[in-house]
Amino acid sequence: MEQQGRLHPISVATRDITDIFGRMGFGVAYGPELEDEHHNFTGLNVPADHPARDMQDTFWIKDRPEYVLRTHTTNTTIRELEKMAKNGETEKRMIIPGKVFRNEATDMTHEAQFYQYDGFAVGPIGTVTLAHLKGTWKRFYKEYFGHDVEIRFRPSYFPFTEPSVEIDLWFETPGKEGRWLEMFGAGMLHPNVLRNAGLDPEKVQGFAFGPGLERVLMVKYSVPDIRLFHSGDIRFVYGFDEKKI
Amino acid sequence: MKISRNWLQKFFEKPLPDTEAINTALTFHAFEIEECESDLMDVKVLSNRAADCLCHRGIATELSAILDIPLKSDPLRDSLPAFSETTELSVQIEDPKKCLRYMGALVKGIKVDPSPDWLREALESVGQRSINNIVDATNYVMLNIGQPLHAFDAKKITQKNNQYAIGVRNAEEGEKITVLSGEEYAVPASVPFITDANANIALAIAGVKGGTAAEITEATTDLIVESANFDGTTVRRSAQVLKLVTEASLRFQNRPSPELCAYGMRDVLALIQEIASGEVVGITDVYPTQSSSSPVSTSLQRINDLLGSDFSKEEVAGVFKRLALPYTEVNSVFTITPPFERTDLVIPEDLAEEVGRILGYDRVPATELPPIAVEPNQARYRGIEKVKDFLIERGFTEISTQSFAKKGDVYLANPLDKTKPALRKDLKENMQEALVKAKQYAPLVLAPNQKPKLFEIGTVFTKEGEKLAVETSEPVSDLPEIKDDQNYIPQKYELGAYKPFSAYPFIVRDIAFWIPAEGVDNSLLSEQYFDEVWQKEMQSSDIVIKRLFMDRFPKDGRVSMAYRLIFQSFGRTLTDDEVNGIMQKITTELTSQGYEVR
Numbered sequence: 001m002e003q004q005g006r007l008h009p010i011s012v013a014t015r016d017i018t019d020i021f022g023r024m025g026f027g028v029a030y031g032p033e034l035e036d037e038h039h040n041f042t043g044l045n046v047p048a049d050h051p052a053r054d055m056q057d058t059f060w061i062k063d064r065p066e067y068v069l070r071t072h073t074t075n076t077t078i079r080e081l082e083k084m085a086k087n088g089e090t091e092k093r094m095i096i097p098g099k100v101f102r103n104e105a106t107d108m109t110h111e112a113q114f115y116q117y118d119g120f121a122v123g124p125i126g127t128v129t130l131a132h133l134k135g136t137w138k139r140f141y142k143e144y145f146g147h148d149v150e151i152r153f154r155p156s157y158f159p160f161t162e163p164s165v166e167i168d169l170w171f172e173t174p175g176k177e178g179r180w181l182e183m184f185g186a187g188m189l190h191p192n193v194l195r196n197a198g199l200d201p202e203k204v205q206g207f208a209f210g211p212g213l214e215r216v217l218m219v220k221y222s223v224p225d226i227r228l229f230h231s232g233d234i235r236f237v238y239g240f241d242e243k244k245i
Numbered sequence: 246m247k248i249s250r251n252w253l254q255k256f257f258e259k260p261l262p263d264t265e266a267i268n269t270a271l272t273f274h275a276f277e278i279e280e281c282e283s284d285l286m287d288v289k290v291l292s293n294r295a296a297d298c299l300c301h302r303g304i305a306t307e308l309s310a311i312l313d314i315p316l317k318s319d320p321l322r323d324s325l326p327a328f329s330e331t332t333e334l335s336v337q338i339e340d341p342k343k344c345l346r347y348m349g350a351l352v353k354g355i356k357v358d359p360s361p362d363w364l365r366e367a368l369e370s371v372g373q374r375s376i377n378n379i380v381d382a383t384n385y386v387m388l389n390i391g392q393p394l395h396a397f398d399a400k401k402i403t404q405k406n407n408q409y410a411i412g413v414r415n416a417e418e419g420e421k422i423t424v425l426s427g428e429e430y431a432v433p434a435s436v437p438f439i440t441d442a443n444a445n446i447a448l449a450i451a452g453v454k455g456g457t458a459a460e461i462t463e464a465t466t467d468l469i470v471e472s473a474n475f476d477g478t479t480v481r482r483s484a485q486v487l488k489l490v491t492e493a494s495l496r497f498q499n500r501p502s503p504e505l506c507a508y509g510m511r512d513v514l515a516l517i518q519e520i521a522s523g524e525v526v527g528i529t530d531v532y533p534t535q536s537s538s539s540p541v542s543t544s545l546q547r548i549n550d551l552l553g554s555d556f557s558k559e560e561v562a563g564v565f566k567r568l569a570l571p572y573t574e575v576n577s578v579f580t581i582t583p584p585f586e587r588t589d590l591v592i593p594e595d596l597a598e599e600v601g602r603i604l605g606y607d608r609v610p611a612t613e614l615p616p617i618a619v620e621p622n623q624a625r626y627r628g629i630e631k632v633k634d635f636l637i638e639r640g641f642t643e644i645s646t647q648s649f650a651k652k653g654d655v656y657l658a659n660p661l662d663k664t665k666p667a668l669r670k671d672l673k674e675n676m677q678e679a680l681v682k683a684k685q686y687a688p689l690v691l692a693p694n695q696k697p698k699l700f701e702i703g704t705v706f707t708k709e710g711e712k713l714a715v716e717t718s719e720p721v722s723d724l725p726e727i728k729d730d731q732n733y734i735p736q737k738y739e740l741g742a743y744k745p746f747s748a749y750p751f752i753v754r755d756i757a758f759w760i761p762a763e764g765v766d767n768s769l770l771s772e773q774y775f776d777e778v779w780q781k782e783m784q785s786s787d788i789v790i791k792r793l794f795m796d797r798f799p800k801d802g803r804v805s806m807a808y809r810l811i812f813q814s815f816g817r818t819l820t821d822d823e824v825n826g827i828m829q830k831i832t833t834e835l836t837s838q839g840y841e842v843r
Binding site for chain 2: 003005006007008009010011012014015018019021022024025026027028030034035037049059061063065069087091093097099103104105112113121125128129130132134136137139151153154155156157162163164166188190191205220223224229230231232233235236238240245
């Protein structure tokens with residue numbers, strides 16, 4: 001019988017992540033990588049010429065001045081919220097795995113293209129809170145790493161969430177001292193974002209988060225260089241022992 | 246923003262804790278600290294707080310709230326003097342949308358000197374260079390309360406009818422200015438200048454940088470001091486188009502309140518008079534539209550509903566007190582009147598954030614989401630993974646490649662890699678490249694008889710729009726299409742720790758030998774012996790030898806074994822001679838034990 005091929009570690013991880021979030025009631029959504037300015041920025045409460053646009057170096061499309069390569073999969077969050085408003089739903093949870101782009105110099109920890117798995121949970125007022133964001137991520141990491149973890153929040157700022165936080169993870173590798181790792185930003189969806197999607201912020205609220213996929217893989221499997229992931233090099237894919245479970 | 250602990254201490258009676266403790270307080274309740282050494286902290290002020298916290302006063306008020314220690318006094322709450330007006334200075338603003346306020350002060354009879362030690366040391370403690378008492382006074386006040394300031398040499402500005410005239414107007418296209426650091430800029434028409442209106446000469450790039458035309462020198466005796474507020478968007482565009490980001494432009498682009506101008510003017514004039522003497526002739530203040538902040542209301546219930554917390558009314562009130570935010574409370578409804586500098590407090594959620602961060606996010610519990618009524622929709626995802634699993638079963642290995650390409654239907658306006666300015670319109674080119682490399686690396690990762698077969702599923706960008714494409718390195722006649730499938734369960738894998746590969750070339754050698762005949766079936770033992778030989782060889786060098794089994798067959802009572810050995814170093818390129826030497830050693834070792842190497 002022919003030998004089996006190998007699944008790319010990004011796909012392996014996406015399946016792990018999707019399973020865990022699936023158990024917490026999250027679906028999976030996809031959206032365009034080439035996005036209009038509204039869904040990538042303006043609708044997310046990042047107006048033109050706002051300093052917050054400097055936070056994400058953007059690739060612009062030639063001869064189409066209002067289009068960009070999405071800088072985050074949050075573009076799909078607002079698209080999903082729009083659907084929610086259209087269908088009159090009051091409750092929704094989604095994760096959005098996909099490629100995003102940043103126009104910045106590359107090195108061992110920075111790539112111009114990488115994967116995110118943004119996500120959101122929205123429900124009636126008081127049902128989806130910052131405490132649920134914490135509970136969701138505590139459970140996620142516990143299931144993903146296979147043991148209890150500690151996470152903590154620090155204040156942050158993103159135009160599309162209020163309040164905004166950074167999420168840190170306490171990570172211990174055998175033989176090494178434990179340390180806090182800065183993982184990603186998150187927060188409670190800004191009422192302007194809900195409003196822009198056609199939802200009523202007096203009736204629904206929710207949280208959103210935007211972790212990078214390569215980052216968590218680099219932590220979990222000790223991958224030294226982010227540029228290996230999308231190099232098309234099979235030595236990288238075969239650098240992991242892959243066991244069916 | 247570089248912050249000095251000693252400087253912060255000036256705001257407090259009580260001694261502050263050490264830098265480490267301040268670092269922790271700010272990190273968990275306000276801002277991240279990028280660097281921290283002895284007296285100095287590099288505070289990464291969040292952009293929504295850049296309007297009030299890009300200065301020591303801002304950080305001091307944060308610390309006061311977090312550590313619950315009172316400020317000695319707050320320069321922004323101390324009253325303003327009654328500034329006397331003057332007819333000797335006029336200010337004309339061409340577009341009040343670009344310049345929200347312009348305060349100019351005429352000061353006569355100052356003496357330019359080196360700064361006193363305390364001032365020089367304060368500036369140097371945050372990495373600034375001391376220039377002279379006048380320039381230093383403007384920088385000090387900016388770093389202290391956040392208002393950018395500038396001083397012009399009045400005698401270099403034209404007087405008409407005993408009046409200086411400051412203008413704020415757009416540059417004429419290509420109009421030139423030489424800035425204080427010596428570079429000359431040809432400025433596009435969108436950029437506003439500060440001008441000597443009587444002579445129509447550019448004195449400064451508004452909100453960005455001063456020019457040499459009215460530069461302060463040792464001979465300067467009379468000053469026009471500027472404390473102004475320029476529109477954030479305008480300044481941001483000016484700084485971007487001129488590629489000239491300054492302390493002033495960074496502050497203005499975050500829209501500090503125009504109210505701050507008066508406090509900056511009060512402080513800089515007091516300091517100039519203290520260290521350079523002189524007399525303030527008067528002030529001209531053009532402030533077309535007074536800015537004011539609106540009250541924001543929220544309730545205890547709303548705060549706890551958003552944070553999922555169980556904070557009490559007293560705790561919430563305590564936060565507003567510690568932050569010195571004027572508030573009223575009726576039946577657990579709080580109404581805050583934000584002080585002018587807190588331009589970030591606009592909606593109820595902003596107040597919830599203040600409560601959460603000051604009381605501490607460690608007090609927000611971790612609560613699991615309740616079950617959701619509808620089954621989560623994962624049909625599209627499962628449909629995609631199904632096709633991947635199909636290909637994996639057929640021996641294909643998944644790769645991921647870059648979305649940028651040499652040619653395509655869609656091009657980037659600002660590519661990072663100029664050789665790949667387009668977006669891929671299919672996955673073919675990347676697949677071909679990857680396959681060439683995969684064939685080359687096959688001995689390293691695949692079994693000796695396994696041929697590399699690859700696939701990629703990724704987004705491509707065509708004239709018709711973007712779509713998800715499937716590419717395989719060889720045709721698959723029965724390749725299924727991607728279809729939604731909510732019921733498919735993708736195959737899960739457990740991955741081991743990543744084993745890095747060497748970037749250096751590798752050398753392949755095959756070895757085959759007859760195992761000694763004696764014994765009924767000692768082949769297992771013999772294989773172990775061979776294992777020992779090559780493993781010993783590997784340990785004695787910095788070379789990694791990968792061993793792949795190729796073949797095993799019995800003949801005439803003996804057993805033949807064949808292996809492929811792959812030699813590679815993590816630190817250098819191996820030579821054939823070196824590898825031949827190792828092969829020779831392995832052969833000699835085996836022969837001496839009665840193996841017949843073929």
